[in-house]
Amino acid sequence: MRSIVSFYICYLLCLGLSLACVVCVCLWNVQWRGGFSWDSSILQFNWHPVLMVTGLVVLYGNGAVLYRVPLTWGQNKLPWKLVHAALMLLALILSIVGLCAVFGFHNANNTPNLYSLHSWIGIAATALFAIQWVAGMAGFLLPCSPMSLRVLLKPVHVWMGGTILWLSIAACISGINEKLFFVLKGSASEAYSALPPEALFANVLGVLIVAFGLVVLKILSNREWQRPDPRPEDLAYAPLLQEENE
16 A cells, blocks of 8 residues: 555656646747747747657656556556557657657758757657557557567567657757757857856756656656556457556
8 A cells, every 4th residue: 555655646746747847848938939830930940849848758758657557457458558559659749740840940941950969869769769669559459469479579668668768858958958058149148157047947847857757767667566467357358458567
């Protein structure tokens, strides 16, 4: 019982940090960066941080911890697999649209693409995410996928999931830092080194993203919060509903 209470405290913190990250990245781009548009202007670029933080970090992280919620343990796993896959697909779509926003802005303004470390990490995280989603769909949801494949794929799937999350966090915080270096180059009082309000706010956003990632990884790494072994009646369904402990 104590472990369950500890989980829900941690999970509520995860949800609170999720909301804080999304609200802060939206406020940053509305309050200091002028809002949003899709016209190849800088306002189109503003969609990039919002969609990447929301998709590649927040939705991804919440999708990853879904199986750890104790309320799902006594139920058939298939519906939760579908919710997990849907959340991850939505996160992937938002991430791809976020990439389209920045590539479209760069191309319209003759700005080079993929020249910075931030862009390399970000494109790697998104590409691995796409591969992870397709492999997970093929390995864990298709009726024709054998149990032996699931057993082989599961540890890779779990390890890759954590890797993608940390790459996503690294991409987001390096992107925040890179953006601040680009835009805060005015007078001495407005330079990044003077820590004006925008820089302070964006730095706090970066701290929230890191905190969110740490909480997600805490939930995923705690063995007491893993879904219990499947019930015998769950294993009676084959092959789509054959479940493993995750």
